[in-house]
Amino acid sequence: MQKIKCFKYLVYGLAFLLLQACEAPLKLDSVVSEKAKALHRTDRLQATSTNGKVIAVVGSFGVVLVSFDAGKNWTRQQLKGQPTLIDISACPDNSLVTLSVEGDVWVSDDNGKSWQSHKIETAETPQAITCAPDSKLWVVGSFSTFLSSADKGVSWSSQSLDEDMILSYITFFDADHGVATGEFGNLLSTTDGGKNWQMVTTMPNEFYPISALFTDMNTGWVAGLGGKILYTENAGQSWSVEETGTPVPLYGLSKNGQRLFAVGALGTVLTRTLTDSDSSIHWEPFFYQNKTRSYLRASMFNKDFAILAGGSGVLFRSSLAEGEK
Secondary structure, three states: OHHHHHHHHHHHHHHHHHHHHHOOOOOOHHHHHHHHOOOOOOOOEEEEEEOOOOEEEEEHHHEEEEEOOOOOOOEEEEOOOOOOEEEEEEOOOOOEEEEEOOOEEEEEOOOOOOOEEEEOOOOOOEEEEEEOOOOOEEEEEOOOEEEEEOOOOOOOEEEEOOOOOOEEEEEEOOOOOEEEEEHHHEEEEEOOOOOOOEEEEEOHHHOOOOEEEEOOOOOEEEEOHHHOEEEEOOOOOOOEEEOOOOOOOEEEEEEEOOEEEEEEHHHOEEEEEOOOOHHHOOOEEOOOOOOOOOOEEEEEEOOOEEEEEEOOOOEEEEEOHHHHO
16 A cells, blocks of 8 residues: 555656646746837827927827937836826927826926826816917817816816817917817817817818818818828818828828828828929828838927837837938
8 A cells, every 4th residue: 555655656746747847937038128128019109299308209008208319219108007198298398298088187397207197177088188389288078178277287177169079189379379170070269268269160071180280270281081181271261182192091290391291000101392382282102211001190200300100119210311212
């Protein structure tokens, strides 16, 4: 009996040793290395802005990427609670403000090194933020809602046009004059610092503007599905269609000097110059290294380089001269 028991223990012991020998050691080096990088493949980057000192890019899961050297290198942080950051703006005092879809505004007064959050008391879903020339914060969202704060997000005032309409873009040109765009192709404006907003016009066929760019109260572009871009030079009283040569959705518009840029699905980047005559207006592909098949949503251009950001951890710095090829 004793021999049988000893033999059984011997078999158990040999089986344990064999299992240990067959099991590959667990290596976490690659996981640790990936986490240490500024960019992760799971990042979904949504918006970018600059205060002239740093460039900041924000995205889902509270990701904030900041560059102090014009986009050559980036530092990464994730805000507490990992909010879904959807927009960012720079204020005249060089502070940065970013907006989460959960209804928080995060403010940085030290070039993106640290952030303070403030809750927006609203039942509506915010969509976009801007810091006006008078430093007042403006947020737009669902149910035609405008929210404003004169104390960097500590307290908020709310107003609604009582229309079941999502507003997705807002900008101010001075303390009094601003425009907003929204669902069903609506263009809205204010001339009294946002105390009152008027429906100016609707775009053809209730065009949904995924992205918009207005340079003054009269002049603006909107982009959306099917690669469509509309242009107005008379505050939306009339719109013209600009040919883009692409069928993909366009998610972002930006401007540098006399050049416009549009970014969208499948790594699409388009550009055109504002000096073209009406008869020669057309958008051309902008070529860049490491072209991606992921979507691009955020873009920033200056006279020397472009910053392009989007899904799957895509963040590029590209020479503007490169895009001339």
